[in-house]
Amino acid sequence: MKYENLKKFIISTKSSKSTIYRFYKKNEDLFIETKLSSGKRMFPVDHARYFDSEIMFDENKILRQENKSMRNLIDCLADKESFQHTFWQMDWSFFFTVAYKADRQKMSCFKQMHGLYDYLNEKYQDSTELRMFFTTEPFTNRKGFHNHFVVHIEDKKLHEKIISDIQEHFNYDRVDVSIYDRYKAGLFYMSKAGLNGEDWDFINN
Template sequence: MKYENLKKFIISTKASKSTIYRFYKKNEDLFAETSLRSGKRMFPADHARYFDSEIMFDENKALRQENQSMRNLIDCLADKQSLQHTFWQMDWSFFFTVAYKTDRNKTSCFKQMHGLYDYLNQKHGASTEIRLFFTTEPFQNRKACHNHFVVYVDDKKLHEQIVTDIHDYFNYDRTDVSIYDRYKAGLFYMSKEGLSGEDWDFISNSTNSTGDEN
């Protein structure tokens, strides 16, 4: 952990000495992380964020969103007959978001997702189980849609290649990917408005995969 003396910490935090010590008096757990060296108090450099209102606002916003996601998770798990509950019970590998460069309506997004699945299944479907669940959502600021989707690839040796293939498939678009975390409630975020028509689909090759035969 990087430490700063009081003079440098005042510059980092843009706070006065009295403000800094009042803060630590109220937060004894954080004060315990400071250090006394040669009679001088040293402060962890990353504590400076506690004095930045914008950073704290962003962190609090993220915590509120995470708490809301957990509430959604609990509510959806209570309904054991829902599709959300069924999907949550499944294993998934990655969570993706695709924002298209060109404006696409729901029909176009639906075709893009099926095209992606066909592309992955053609390349890897003979050797591994692949399944994909996607939803289509409108943007708030323009008349176009984007996709959220989760993908499962049974053969972990193919994970890196699959991610590369997906990025290549959407090479003109913006894609965000993360390891799927079932406790982040991503599936329930995806289906928060309900599932109907071209808004979503679930595709799997589990009936024709030969990955378990070798």
């Protein structure tokens, strides 16, 4: 953890000495993270964000969204017969989002996902267990739809290669990928109010 002396911390936070010490008096748990060095109080650089109202607003907004998603997830998982509960129990490797350059409709997105799976399944066949679950959602700032999907790749030696294959398959579109986290990435579909028609599908070999 990096630290600053009071003079530098005042500049970083754009706050007065009295404001800084009032803050730590109200937040003793954070004051514990400060330290004394040669008789001078040193402040964690990371604490500067607590004095920035815009940053705190954004972080608070994210926390509210995550809390709402977690509540929705718990509600979904309460029904042990639901698809959401079944999918959540499965192992997944990666979470992807594909934002198409073209204004694709639901059925077009559905075909894109099946086309990707067929391509991977034909290429790797029995060399690894492969399964995919996807959902289709509308863009909020433009026409058309995009896809979120999770994949399970049993053979970890093939992880990097298959990620590269997926990115190349959608080389004209924007592809975001991250390691699957059942408490974060998985929330986007488990918190939905139902799964309908061509909005989703589960495919495995």
